[in-house]
Amino acid sequence: MNADSPRRRALRRFFQHRLAVLGLVVVVVFILAAVLAPWVAPYDPIQTSWTRLRKPPSAAFLFGTDENGRDVFSRVLWGARASLMAGVVSVLAAMLMGVPLGLLAGLAGKWTDALISRIADAMLSVPFLILAIALAAFLGPALENAMLAIAISAAPVFVRLARGMALEARSADWFEAARALGNPPWRTALLHVLPNIVPPLLVQGTLAIAEAIIAEASLSFLGLGQQPPQPSWGSMLNSAQRFLTQAPWMAIYPGVAIFVVVLAFNVFGDGLRDALDPRSQRR
Secondary structure, three states: OOOOHHHHHHHHHHOHHHHHHHHHHHHHHHHHHHHHHHHOOOOOOOOOOOOOOOOOOOOOOOOOEOOOOHHHHHHHHHHHHHHHHHHHHHHHHHHHHHHHHHHHHHHHHHHHHHHHHHHHHHHOOOOOHHHHHHHHHHHHOHHHHHHHHHHHHHEEEEEEEEHHHHHEEEEEOHHHHHHHHOOHHHHHHHHHHHHHHHHHHHHHHHHHHHHHHHHHHHHHOOOOOOOOOOOOOOOOHHHHHHOOOOOOOHHHHHHHHHHHHHHHHHHHHHHHHHHHOHHHOOO
16 A cells, blocks of 8 residues: 555544544444443343342442342443444445435436435435334334334435435546446446445444434333343433432433443544545644
8 A cells, every 4th residue: 555545644634633533442342342242241131130129339230230130231231232233234224225326316317316305305304313213103112123213214314415426426527438438327336436425425324323323222212122121221211210319320321321422423423524534634
């Protein structure tokens, strides 16, 4: 790789952004905690015990216990699995739905562009979380249905982003040259347009994961996501609201986990955007 290649310059700009690096470290820590939860968690997250109801944090129970005697620390670790999986899988599914439609709209034009754009605009007119709640309520309470609802709700953002980049590419000289060489539209889209929109897609995807985590927690809080007794940060907050005065730790730790991981993804996404876009480089 060239010593001054665009990739090296982007990496250098990213690592100069200290908050972004810290955000990446926090994200990696949460991912490792979720992956290693079966080995790191000291207790079974769904095992109840009537002898240790609402125990405060201690050496035996780092984050205390809940109303059923379950270890809150173990449930937070296992809850990270549901939240991070919902965030990553939902955003990947939203990209798989939105990017091809956006490219099709931008490159095909005419009535195809009008139809796809109007549907995306109609969905974007409804607040993201409200649309996700409505779809999840229609599909039924389950983590898989919640992820599908979040993916459908997030897809219009990627439709609009891919369409805008495709329209910009259509006016470029290299696009006309590719078409003049006899490349079919699908080949031009895959080999020439798509690689040019990967950087903004990565940035938008990172920021969308943070939104998806909040959405999953909200759906689980409302009983539309991960179903008890399986742990989820949102369902843990739902259970904790009845014991805020007697056992505040039941709400504090899952709430802090949501706050920290969402903040980390947002800071990481901001740093990634600055690194991939030299015009926004911090000097």
